[in-house]
Amino acid sequence: MNTPVTSSSLFTDLKSRIEARQARVGIIGMGYVGLPLALLYSEQKFPVTGFDIDRKKVDTLTSGGSYIFRISPEEIQSAKTSGFNATADYARIREMDAIVICVPTPLNEYHEPDLSFITNTAHAVAPHLRAGQIVILESTTYPGTTEEVLVPILEKENRGGLLASRKGAATEREFWVAFSPEREDPGNTAVARHDIPKVIGGLDPQASQIAGALYGSIFRRTVPVSSPAAAEMTKLLENIYRCVNIALVNELKLLCLRMDLNIWEIIDAAATKPFGFHPFYPGPGLGGHCIPVDPFYLSWKAKEFDFHTRFIELAGELNTAMPYHVIASTMGALNRHKKAINGSRILVLGIAYKKDIDDLRESPALTIIELLQKEGAEVSYHDPYFPFVGRGRKYDLQMTRASLDNLGQYDCVLIVTDHSDYDYKKIVNEAKLVVDSRNATRGITSDKIVHC
Numbered sequence: 001m002n003t004p005v006t007s008s009s010l011f012t013d014l015k016s017r018i019e020a021r022q023a024r025v026g027i028i029g030m031g032y033v034g035l036p037l038a039l040l041y042s043e044q045k046f047p048v049t050g051f052d053i054d055r056k057k058v059d060t061l062t063s064g065g066s067y068i069f070r071i072s073p074e075e076i077q078s079a080k081t082s083g084f085n086a087t088a089d090y091a092r093i094r095e096m097d098a099i100v101i102c103v104p105t106p107l108n109e110y111h112e113p114d115l116s117f118i119t120n121t122a123h124a125v126a127p128h129l130r131a132g133q134i135v136i137l138e139s140t141t142y143p144g145t146t147e148e149v150l151v152p153i154l155e156k157e158n159r160g161g162l163l164a165s166r167k168g169a170a171t172e173r174e175f176w177v178a179f180s181p182e183r184e185d186p187g188n189t190a191v192a193r194h195d196i197p198k199v200i201g202g203l204d205p206q207a208s209q210i211a212g213a214l215y216g217s218i219f220r221r222t223v224p225v226s227s228p229a230a231a232e233m234t235k236l237l238e239n240i241y242r243c244v245n246i247a248l249v250n251e252l253k254l255l256c257l258r259m260d261l262n263i264w265e266i267i268d269a270a271a272t273k274p275f276g277f278h279p280f281y282p283g284p285g286l287g288g289h290c291i292p293v294d295p296f297y298l299s300w301k302a303k304e305f306d307f308h309t310r311f312i313e314l315a316g317e318l319n320t321a322m323p324y325h326v327i328a329s330t331m332g333a334l335n336r337h338k339k340a341i342n343g344s345r346i347l348v349l350g351i352a353y354k355k356d357i358d359d360l361r362e363s364p365a366l367t368i369i370e371l372l373q374k375e376g377a378e379v380s381y382h383d384p385y386f387p388f389v390g391r392g393r394k395y396d397l398q399m400t401r402a403s404l405d406n407l408g409q410y411d412c413v414l415i416v417t418d419h420s421d422y423d424y425k426k427i428v429n430e431a432k433l434v435v436d437s438r439n440a441t442r443g444i445t446s447d448k449i450v451h452c
């Protein structure tokens with residue numbers, strides 16, 4: 001005799017499948033967030049399927065390759081032997097027990113949230129949903145997205161009349177929903193991924209418990225909050241805190257330059273205070289998928305509540321001005337060498353958005369290269385992670401990496417990203433002029449160095 005399917009049997013079944021590492025985990029979006037997450041679940045012996053609409057990524061993973069610098073092909077191959085596989089076929093969503101969405105959340109050209117990747121994913125998942133699955137959104141977004149955008153599409157477009165589990169939902173026809181933000185810090189090797197606590201907000205207590213069990217099997221600590229919106233807001237608070245504090249030190253750097261003070265020396269001294277101070281560092285502008293983008297998700301949403309997020313706007317203004325400051329400093333430095341920027345040969349050193357990573361997204365180096373070219377400079381670049389820069393969302397540079405030989409041929413070497421691999425002493429020795437936007441040349445004394 002068949003036991004009737006009830007909410008509680010679905011719940012206990014999924015929880016015990018998670019505990020036994022038998023729950024099938026489907027991760028949508030095999031990018032910087034989704035792929036490492038898939039590997040974490042695979043290491044813990046969960047059967048994992050990666051979903052991506054980018055066929056090249058699916059093919060690379062299927063053939064045991066990698067397209068992310070810090071993930072070796074050997075890691076993919078070892079995951080494959082434990083059952084990891086990749087697909088572009090959404091029909092396979094039905095086979096999954098847990099579906100984790102890690103798709104991009106950029107801004108559109110008007111600086112407004114572009115949720116199209118989330119909505120496209122929801123449209124694609126919905127027809128294959130079945131009762132007893134959990135859907136978790138990890139993409140950074142404004143508070144309310146999970147409940148106001150994701151859930152309505154999943155509920156409306158599934159084929160079984162299923163509802164997201166809230167208190168009192170039709171029990172045997174439900175799926176669970178949660179939001180759990182990604183907190184990765186690319187390039188940071190000091191904190192292991194599983195040591196980063198995972199914040200979780202379920203749509204109902206069961207969703208929180210299931211998501212907690214799932215993440216609890218790969219992260220040492222989970223942090224439940226009361227709702228998906230609270231988890232969404234937690235992530236934004238973290239990134240806005242960074243964005244505002246970086247803007248503050250960027251502004252103070254500009255003042256210190258005028259006062260002939262070294263902001264880095266001052267930050268290092270302040271950081272010796274054992275309480276109440278956390279160091280942030282100035283730079284040539286914000287980069288990456290998160291800090292320049294996420295705060296504007298909140299300022300957009302805030303308008304719905306007649307609320308203006310002034311700190312976010314001010315920080316955005318200050319941080320956006322930094323590449324222009326770098327150009328002005330480079331012009332000034334060349335001027336002191338009796339050179340106009342127009343016609344000068346400039347080598348931009350480092351184009352990744354931060355050191356030791358292979359990520360170009362929103363990198364200030366791209367803006368700086370474009371601005372230098374607009375001023376008539378002859379620009380080359382070097383970055384160990386990028387042999388070529390083609391077309392991106394906002395730029396089309398089509399440049400090939402220059403060599404580091406014969407740095408004396410350039411009128412100026414402009415340090416934009418302070419990769420650890422560079423021998424800065426040698427660079428300063430060989431270059432005619434070095435403009436340093438990162439304090440990469442700390443400890444080196446030379447008239448050729450201009451800090452900016």
Ligand SMILES: NC(=O)c1ccc[n+]([C@@H]2O[C@H](COP(=O)([O-])OP(=O)(O)OC[C@H]3O[C@@H](n4cnc5c(N)ncnc54)[C@H](O)[C@@H]3O)[C@@H](O)[C@H]2O)c1
Nearest residue numbers: 029030031032033052053054102103104105121139140182
């Ligand atoms: N990269 C980070 O360090 C980081 C850190 C914290 C949070 N986040 C957030 O995580 C989310 C993902 O970021 P990411 O850096 O991994 O992006 P990414 O661009 O590296 O990867 C996203 C992947 O999703 C795929 N994709 C897009 N639409 C799809 C669809 N409909 N179905 C299946 N696959 C689809 C893309 O092809 C791509 O491979 C974003 O919201 C981002 O803000 C990123």
